[in-house]
Amino acid sequence: MMRTELDAAGIRDARLRAAYQRCRELNARHGRTFYLATRLLAPAQRPAIHALYGFARWADDIVDEPLPDDPAGTPAQRLDAVTKDLHDSLSGVAVNDPIFAALADTAARYEIDQVLFDEFLDSMRMDLTVTDYPDRAALDRYVHGSAAVIGLQVLPVLGTVGERAEAAPYAAALGKAFQLTNFLRDVAEDLDRGRVYLPADELAAHGVDRARLQWCRSRRRIDAEVRSALAAQHEIAREWYRRADSGIAQLHPVSRPCVATAAVLYSEILDRIEETDFAVFSARATVGNARRTRVAGSALARAWWARRGSRAHTLTKAAG
Template sequence: MSRRELDAAGITDPALRAAYLRCRVLNATHGRTYFLATRLLAPHQRPAVHALYGFARWVDDLVDEPGPDATPEVVSGCVDRAERLLAAGLARDGADGEPVVRALVHTVDRYDIDPALFSAFLRSMRMDLDVRAYATRADLQTYTYGSARVIGLQMLPVLGAVTDLATAAPYAELLGEAFQLTNFLRDVAEDLDRGRVYLPADELAASGVDRERLLWCRGRGAADAAVRGAVADQVARTWAVTREAARGIPMLRPESRPCIATALALYSGILGRIEAMDHDVFAGRATVGTGRKLRVAAPAFARAWWLRRNARSVHEGQAA
């Protein structure tokens, strides 16, 4: 299947094909919900999405999974190297030694993606090296612009739009942010273990919650009433972003809509799961089960197949 995708995208160079396949493996291994949604895209779109995901995952792992002996200085040096490789690739001055970067550079060129979006992403990744909390939502949004909103903007040229891209761009940003905020809520315990809190401190304080209270709940494996109330507030705020992001789906090209609608439905399922757990994010990781994923994805697969089949019929009719 992956080779068919590369053929559909017109990618024939063996080294470049291997680079894209590496990105696809990263997506399939680490972003299973996201990967499932990409299966709804046309085959020629999928390699570019894998490249965008692959680069983001590669850099994220440099920061979050550096190894037991890596110092902050070493990790910072790794991020600096990633930035240099990307700059060299975009300048046609190397980067062939890193497959993820090679695939990304090809995707950036093919879809005319603004390189500044990747600079913003790398800035946010560097924030993870020394920023452990965010006082306000405005502070958090400085981080999520680079970690999430730019991901939506990177994706938009690949997905295409029936409006001009500038009109669809704010909704693409919100979509990235909705996914990121949902991940923050799902991963409160895991992030605490890394010394980070991605929920605005002033909003937590309104419910009587601070880092120490979160750590106490983490230690006992259960959220108390105050923490559940704070999480409920954060879930409500994330639902608001999710609903606003959904308004942009009709702006996308028809063949891209099933993918994004399915991704949004699956991430919404995580929010629903947190609600079903009475907002106790320390009782277990809120996930969407395989059965639920398949029930959500199956109608979208049928619609995506029909859209691609109809598009081929129209093209063949015009050619005749």
């Protein structure tokens, strides 16, 4: 399957093909919902999406899953090295890790601005020192780099029917919606890492602070005040999905089934959270395999017809 995708994308170099393969494996292993949605894209589009996901996942793991006594250095030192390798690879200098080869090739093919990668790494650095966010503005600065720019990175690969700038706010909004969903789903896991990704002033309006969240975490239960606070955050996440939804029509028809499927499946994590009465401290909300398969299956026919109506070679360089 990967060979077909690489051939469709015109990627012939053996070293580069191996680099894209590594990114694809990272996507398949760690991003189940996202990976399933990418299967709805045209084969020529998929390697680039895998490269963008692979880089983001790899950098995120440096921060969230640091190795004890890592010979490569501390997470901060590793991120500094990643930044240097990123800049070198984007300027045409070969670096050791193949992820950068795939990323640089994708960035060149689709003319993705280096600033979007730098802003992502800036947010990853914040995770090394910032553990709480006093208000929405502070959190938004983090979310811009950690999520909104991901939507902007993939937009050139997805393609648009009009000017890319018109679709950009919607792409950023969907990335933000995904991230806010993660924050709700992973409250307990983030607390275990010493972080709270919910604005402190908005929690305080419901009588909630970090200590109260930690109390719920230690007892694997929720109280009325925390439930109320999480319900308010839940509605904010819902609003970002609503904002992003109208932007799907601005994407190239071939890409719409993929993005619509990802949006449906990720938003259903919010459904699961609500259905369990916000029991995020005792269980991790997920969308089951059967449901993912049904949603993707219903989109498959739409994706197939969209591909028939488009010439595959136009997707190797999306509209700008």
